Amino acid sequence: MESLRITLEQSEIPTHWYNVVADMPNPPLPPLGPDHQPVSPEQMGMIFPPAILAQEMSAERWIPIPDPVREIYRLWRPSPLIRARRLEEVLGTPARIYYKYEGVSPAGSHKPNTAVPQAYYNQQAGIKRITTETGAGQWGCSMAFAGQMFGLEVRVYMVKISYQQKPFRRSMMQTWGAEVFASPSKMTQSGRDLLARDPENQGSLGIAISEAVEEAASRADTSYALGSVLNHVALHQTIIGQEARKQFEKVGDWPDVIFAPCGGGSSFAGVAFPFVADNAAGGRNGRPTRLVAVEPSSCPTLTKGTYAYDFGDASGFTPLMKMYTLGHDFMPPGIHAGGLRYHGDSPLVSQLYHEGLIEAVAVAQLATFEAGVMFARAEGVIPAPESNHAIRAAIDEAVLCRQNGEARTIFFNLTGHGHFDMAAYDRYFAGDLEDFEYPAEAIRASLEHLPKIR
Amino acid sequence: MESLRITLEQSEIPTHWYNVVADMPNPPLPPLGPDHQPVSPEQMGMIFPPAILAQEMSAERWIPIPDPVREIYRLWRPSPLIRARRLEEVLGTPARIYYKYEGVSPAGSHKPNTAVPQAYYNQQAGIKRITTETGAGQWGCSMAFAGQMFGLEVRVYMVKISYQQKPFRRSMMQTWGAEVFASPSKMTQSGRDLLARDPENQGSLGIAISEAVEEAASRADTSYALGSVLNHVALHQTIIGQEARKQFEKVGDWPDVIFAPCGGGSSFAGVAFPFVADNAAGGRNGRPTRLVAVEPSSCPTLTKGTYAYDFGDASGFTPLMKMYTLGHDFMPPGIHAGGLRYHGDSPLVSQLYHEGLIEAVAVAQLATFEAGVMFARAEGVIPAPESNHAIRAAIDEAVLCRQNGEARTIFFNLTGHGHFDMAAYDRYFAGDLEDFEYPAEAIRASLEHLPKIR
Known part of the structure; x- marks a missing residue:
């Protein structure tokens, strides 16, 4: 048969990740800050641990x-x-x-492939908590699972309309021990400001990102994690x-x-x-x-x-x-x-x-x-x-x-x-x-x- | 590692199923009909194809x-x-x-392990349609999947309260091409009788079984399939x-x-x-x-x-x-x-x-x-x-x-x-x-x- x-x-199971930057005809262009100058590692370090920052900038072909x-x-x-x-x-x-x-x-889904190393590098850096955002919940679930594997607290800001309409991925996150808040929430300044202007705000991924980043930037024991886009x-x-x-x-x-x-x-x-x-x-x-x-x-x-x-x-x-x-x-x-x-x-x-x-x-x-x-x-x-x-x-x-x-x-x-x-x-x-x-x-x-x- | x-x-993948009857100290006791006499193969043949009936009665240790x-x-x-x-x-x-x-x-779940051979033996016997019942939907999904694999129509009588409260397994059955009816339904005499007495009847597994068996017994091209209990x-x-x-x-x-x-x-x-x-x-x-x-x-x-x-x-x-x-x-x-x-x-x-x-x-x-x-x-x-x-x-x-x-x-x-x-x-x-x-x-x-x- x-x-x-x-x-x-x-x-x-592969022992190294492959970094495509090593095989690109031209080096990648850097992210820019509000001054339109390349963002400094110090700025990124507010929300990411050093090992992840190093990977974000790396041009090495193989990363263990x-x-x-x-x-x-x-x-x-x-x-x-x-x-x-x-x-x-x-x-x-x-x-x-x-x-x-x-x-x-x-x-x-494929999302735990990155949630797991992100949790690991944060735990290694002494971080106790991870904040992240989620829409329908696939990424939030993956981060909840990964955090649980390394004993990290995970806080997920979930777009409010999804929080209300899609309760099952929320339950899944909770099963893996994560705290889940409907965003905009009262946990952050940006959430409170939005709710003050419109108590019925149903949320968006952009708002949830703002809340998660704000909390991570304001606490030394907390990092932010993102599920796509970045290197x-x-x-x-x-x-x-x-x-x-x-x-x-x-x-x-x-x-x-x-x-x-x-x-x-x-x-x-x-x-x-x-x-x-x-x-x-x-x-x-x-x-x-x-x-x-x-x-x-x-x-x-x-x-x-x-x-x-x-x-x-x-x-x-x-x-x-x-x-x-x-x-x-x-x-x-x-x-x-x-x-x-x-x-x-x-x-x-x-x-x-x-x-x-x-x-x-x-x-x-x-x-x-x-x-x-x-x-x-x-x-x-x-x-x-x-x-x-x-x-x-x-x-x-x-x-x-x-x-x-x-x-x-x-x-x-x-x-x-x-x-x-x-x-x-x-x-x-x-x-x-x-x-x-x-x-x-x-x-x-x-x-x-x-x-x-x- | x-x-x-x-x-x-x-x-x-094993080439034979194992029949525990061959290793039991005593033979199994037969099912009895309304007259308290052993049910005849002819009676069972109303709703099951011959190959399944033979397995139900078999004492052979290995069945290919x-x-x-x-x-x-x-x-x-x-x-x-x-x-x-x-x-x-x-x-x-x-x-x-x-x-x-x-x-x-x-x-x-494990249910497709039996749904697949049940669909196969029915198709081999020239059966075109399978009826079955489901509560929360695990068995109905398995039968819907298995029927699709062998080109059989599958009709699932789903307990009405689950049909209303648990729509997602219903959608899954439909994705695999099955028809799903809330039971009690108007498709069968037993369903119609119950609805006449109580239009708000929320259904039960017993009622859904009655509907599925009634339809299978009334049509030569249709068999009934059960997901547990039987040999x-x-x-x-x-x-x-x-x-x-x-x-x-x-x-x-x-x-x-x-x-x-x-x-x-x-x-x-x-x-x-x-x-x-x-x-x-x-x-x-x-x-x-x-x-x-x-x-x-x-x-x-x-x-x-x-x-x-x-x-x-x-x-x-x-x-x-x-x-x-x-x-x-x-x-x-x-x-x-x-x-x-x-x-x-x-x-x-x-x-x-x-x-x-x-x-x-x-x-x-x-x-x-x-x-x-x-x-x-x-x-x-x-x-x-x-x-x-x-x-x-x-x-x-x-x-x-x-x-x-x-x-x-x-x-x-x-x-x-x-x-x-x-x-x-x-x-x-x-x-x-x-x-x-x-x-x-x-x-x-x-x-x-x-x-x-x-």
């Missing part, structure tokens, strides 16, 4: 994974690489389709692509094209960056592996945005980062793939895209759910709405292979399961989901507010 | 698993055997604790224990004691029955492995029930089965481990218990949630409330080992994840969960209604 599941031994981190990773890693045989049959394609399944983590987050996620490389070598296959959902960029970076090194060496199949970031057509950062310095948050609180952006006050439509509703993108992903080393494609919401349901019925796994973006692109590619009679190897990152997203599937089946018009006017307006850098 | 996850290759079933199993099997190292450390016990994690299946269901689940035996052999360890939650008995049977054969041969450690069924103290079928012929359902619709029972009209308190709220038990489990080959213990609700949270914080996995019963017993045993300085090997069946049960954890954290008084009076009253067999 052919094995559909390509596994690795726990001893094969500490043993205590690998010991937690082995609770679920290596994650399986799975051949989607039944999906291939349904599509009648000569293509071979594989997916890396990150839904096997305790929190059900060290992308670094930690490269464990996905590195395992996949070993798994493809094990079965003697190699991807011609890789798809991953792309919001802040960490899941795309995680699976794709390790292949950038192979591509730099000319590729394995006599040609490079195509690396394709898949974003929602309602929030088309790479495909319709501008490459410019912009704030990471809506309120202009963070340093300026050089990235593809739709403008920091662009408010994406309320699609169900909440993890992809971000106006900007990882500076590393952005630069690679700008320099032509990776590709991007945008897909519409209804088409992603159609793909997710087709996948669930063929393969059993019900994917998260974010993952459905990669699945849509992979299916389209497999259909193209059928039309052209090409037996290409297609690989995508199935970033998480959809167990906490069934209400979105419900709305899809009820015909209540919609595609959004390409928000050209809103993007144009928002891009006018980009900060002017000298 | 020591491997915590003991895996098998997909080629090692068809290749198409093994091909679906490999979407998630072999499931991992995991060493709970961090839990051992938290408990400070010299015991070695292992668990078999069945939450990796698409439906998130063929226990048979299919033995894939769990058989894989575990191979996994223990691989690491050179062997369980001294096995715990599994026990409601209808299929998860206990699945993990424990294959060890009955080892015990019959004297055991591996020079003594038999203790096999312990763990039930809720609010529904203590084995520990407080009577061994007698009784109906399988509340309304007296099914054949009579010789089993431990609290009386078919005993209504268990509303604990959150819905899968364990059953007045009876598998006749095979019951007979093994009656003959002293297995043990049973009852645990209280609050203690099971306490154990589940402790487990989640140590190991990451958030267990289903049913699984928390086995975890409670395993932790108690590990503490005993600490007190006695004994390095025993403890093994339990972690039957499913708790992603759809977070509301129960919520209530636990809020202090709203309670333990129920041992319902002695209700059990006494219900046992008076046992059918009188000549």
